[in-house]
Amino acid sequence: MYKDSERRSTLIGAAVKERLLHPIDQPLASFIDWERLRENVSALHAAFPEDLQVLHAFAVKANSLVPVLRQLRNLGLGAEVASEGELAAALEAGHEPARIVFDSPAKTTRELARALELGVSINVDNFQELDRIIELRSRIASTSEIGIRLNPQIGAGTIAAMSTAGQRTKFGIPLRDPGVRERLVSTYLANPWLTRAHTHVGSQGCSLELIASGVSELVSFADEVNERAGRRQIRTLDIGGGLPVDFASDEPISRFDDYVEALRIGAPRLFSGDYGIVTEFGRSVLAKHGIVAAFVEYTKEVGGQRIAITHAGAQVATRTVFMPEAWPLRVEVFDAEGRSRTGEGTREQDVAGPCCFAGDLVARGRELPVIQPGDIVALLDTGAYYASTPFSYNSLPVAPVYGVELQGDDPRFDEVRSGERVLEAVRA
Structure with missing residues (x-):
């Protein structure tokens, strides 16, 4: 600290x-x-190019206390939530629904309806959840931006429980399983309101190179959808968070510059300006x-x-x-x-x-x-x-x-x- x-x-x-x-x-x-927190958030903002549209959505699970979320909102961060409780905390802290991202592998119909009514962005975890959203959108007029969470299946880091891009992780739709990529592309083309795509490789124990590899897979998928659609259907890429934290020193500023440099090397298309970017840093912020x-x-x-x-x-x-x-x-x-x-x-x-x-x-x-x-x-x-x-x-x-x-x-x-x-x- x-x-x-x-x-x-x-x-x-x-x-x-x-x-x-x-x-x-x-x-x-x-x-x-609070002072050190402000310095770290400033470093996060400064690490990404000013000419890109970037929303840093703080992962609320890392610290869901409302006064903390209010401080982060005042520092220009949005919120990434994974439950009704976290959504309620973000709203109580004054976060605008359009700057909130809803992630969870077990969203209920009630939770999805609430998010759609508010205009909260949604990362869809699986095809069954997508079917629910299609049905709900037939009844609910919504401004929510919606995308699908992809599992690039590129491998795990050194802490298995913190890795979410393995062959059999519970999160997202597996991009490399037989026939799944084509089904995903076809799903996007059949539902033009799917304007986002998301991946999250993991957090502590995952190298920056592994994270960048996952983001590269995400960009490649979005490019494929847009090329086949003949237009810029996917406009925003949610690249997750996961920057490992140095628990061995007193250095208060996280390695956001190193993170961005790893992305420039491993996923250079991310910085083309063709896509808005959402991040979901949590532990590395606080x-x-x-x-x-x-x-x-x-x-x-x-x-x-x-x-x-x-x-x-x-x-x-x-x-x-x-x-x-x-x-x-x-x-x-x-x-x-x-x-x-x-x-x-x-x-x-x-x-x-x-x-x-x-x-x-x-x-x-x-x-x-x-x-x-x-x-x-x-x-x-x-x-x-x-x-x-x-x-x-x-x-x-x-x-x-x-x-x-x-x-x-x-x-x-x-x-x-x-x-x-x-x-x-x-x-x-």
């Missing part, structure tokens, strides 16, 4: 002083740095600009291994706990007043959460300053998919999330999401 530990120390110290973090009243909270901070309740020695028991575990770091090899997080240690313990002697330690199962560990065998009860542990790079997507294990209350503006040594906080009280967490 920040360039150095001193900046994090300033934030955590101020949060402790204002009792947003408190060892008894509030031992767990999350923070988003991950580096958030931290989860938790007090350490106890420490213990077990079989020679030192373990720190904290209040941040699977309920805020679900992916890291269940897939630690794929989703490791950097951990930083502060004292009870927010002063960094950087520079002190280290020891191999486990950092555990509060959930009642043995695997609830956010760091395993990590060399860290010797953690003491009352210290604060910070999980870095957690602005996306962590505190914003809580896991209600053990009926643990949802932790608060705060936005922060750092003005010198005087951070200013605003509440993004209030924390739950215990009775709220268990109320039906």
Whole structure:
């Protein structure tokens, strides 16, 4: 989230002083740095040529909190949603329907009708869904731009669960299965209101070259449809997102320039001006600009291994706990007043959460300053998919999330999401 530990120390110290973090009243909270977020979004806008029509639709699943979506809307981003709830959050945040893209492999008839009524763009996942839309369009006058999601079947990255262009992925229509490409082209030609096409190769674990290869397949398909139609039927290409995030450094700006350069090399036709472009970045927009901070309740020695028991575990770091090899997080240690313990002697330690199962560990065998009860542990790079997507294990209350503006040594906080009280967490 920040360039150095001193900046994090300033934030955590101020949060402790204002009792947003408190060892008894509030031992767990999350923070988003608005300044760093603005810088990163500016880098995203600047990476793409000014002469192209580009809509950057933030992947709402990465952080669906309405104040966050409102900030992103104010920074010129649209929204990509994958459920009724995400659509409602985007609308609540003030996103215009025409700047919202609806993706989901399991859209219901009600959801499709709502999207068509609003004029939300739709990426169709399969032929059965397309049949539903054809029937709904016979009854609903709609301004929605509609396209089909193609699976280019070019292969998976290093994290299978994050790859969506394999031979048997659940998403989209497989472009290389026998007879499917011709059926897709014929479907476009028979339905001239299909004016978009979409692909998404994957995210973390997918190389830029793999992503560019998938986009190249998309452009080639669109060119084929337009040539056979004898006109510019497909006008917009939704190229998804998927830029991998650097979880190993403090660099706050994502590699959007590298992403665009990879596309220039692997899919140069994308920049011809013949197509409008939609992107769906999520993690790369927000991950580096958030931290989860938790007090350490106890420490213990077990079989020679030192373990720190904290209040941040699977309920805020679900992916890291269940897939630690794929989703490791950097951990930083502060004292009870927010002063960094950087520079002190280290020891191999486990950092555990509060959930009642043995695997609830956010760091395993990590060399860290010797953690003491009352210290604060910070999980870095957690602005996306962590505190914003809580896991209600053990009926643990949802932790608060705060936005922060750092003005010198005087951070200013605003509440993004209030924390739950215990009775709220268990109320039906």
